[in-house]
Amino acid sequence: MTRTHRLGIDRIACDGRGLCAELLPELIALDEWGYPILHDTAVSEALLTHARRAVAACPVLALRLERATRD
């Protein structure tokens, strides 16, 4: 059993500031209107620090990092 982390976006709160894609381009891109597209919701150990930084930087608190337990 390993602990993994998953990214989630509150789509109603998100207003497309785009900081997340700047700080975490490995997992997040922006569409033509500046709203995030997640390449993958699972966050690897190597990207965890960057993901935390992106979550903290979101000015409307729309980006979340959730713990998920996987067998």
Add this chain to the structure above:
Amino acid sequence: MNERPDAVLTEQAQDGRSGPHGTRLLHGWYSTGGRADLAEHLGRYGPPPLPPGRRPAIGLVQAVEEAGLTGRGGAAFPTGRKLRSVAARRGPAVVVANGMESEPASRKDEVLLDLAPHLVLDGAALAASAVGAAAVHLCLPRTRADQVHRLAAAVEERSRAGLDRVPVLVHALPHHYVSSEETSLVHWLNGGEARPTATPPRPFEKGVDGRPTLVDNVETLAHLALIARYGPQWFRGAGRPDAPGTTLVTLSGAVRAPGVYEIALGTQLGSALDTAGGAAEPLQAILVGGFFGSWLPAAGAAAVPFTRPDLAAAGAGPGAGVLVALAQDACGLAETARVLDYLAGQSARQCGPCTFGLPAVAEDFVQLAWGRADAALIERLHRRTGQLPGRGACRHPDGAARLAATALHAFAEDVHRHLAGGPCAAAGRPAVLPVPDTRSPESEGWR
């Protein structure tokens, strides 16, 4: 309702188990040709077998699980599992009966509530017993004022007869496409706007008044009312082992007798259309599921059984039981463009991808159907459509994207023709799909 060409009104059976043509929910209609009032309902079915006590009735939950009933509102989620999740939560629960039917191509909930209102109300009362609920909320669209009055009167009549153990409240909500979504209903019942909210929490965790809340489509509840009476084995006597029971369908477009019918799950789409008299002219495609549904080329679609797994393998889903037959000489691109324009206008405008992406896709489709389109537009359309799914608080962008993507596939030849020569002659004909002429939700209000 349209009468079947081969309809034979037979004598009333001893109990309500099944009527002509294997009907269950529409048994009363096929037997009498009229609305079932309370006296007739009780004569056919007797009172709802409410289990004693206020605690969740796990026996009833088990019966629904064994029956294999799935939600008839569109998601086809196992109803028993939903009942169990709500019953397992602490404290009294709430039941919401969803009769909003915001899908413009569907009439089945309206017809069911009209012809057999007491089956739905029995089902709501029984579901309340199953999950230990202290109240039932029946949500109906404000646009169906007559129905709201009739249902309120039916509830009142049951109350005088002492049939229901928990109060049933009838509500009339704004009728926008996304207002029938379960979080919209919960939000409205809690005093907010009938717009989807972010999840979690899902209604089963924290819904109306913060209580665990069961939201079920009214047809689902009517099936539950029959399972409670006749048991899971009886329920499984129709349909297939992996897709048991019957389901209401709304059949329209190029069929001889459009209307609401009841079919066994597993019926092939071609046979389903035959219940409405069959195709009135040669078909090119069938829209399966409704405005959130999929276009399937008619040739391959006729043999696909109406079950969730079979439809999924064909790239479709049952939705709310909508089948629209599109004749050979209609323009599928123009039909799709009109529906996408409506869906874009019905966005709750809360999430960016839906607020901006949906109108963009709709506008691209308008260009494709009636304007000048080139290869770059098609490429952009594929990209924009591919980016919509999974990026909203609700499934509105997913549904619209599915319609657009399946249209590009099913009408691929028309796409080439429009690219080469501009709009086809059929693009200017009257619409087959009934796109409502509604004002935008913003001007009409969400409350």
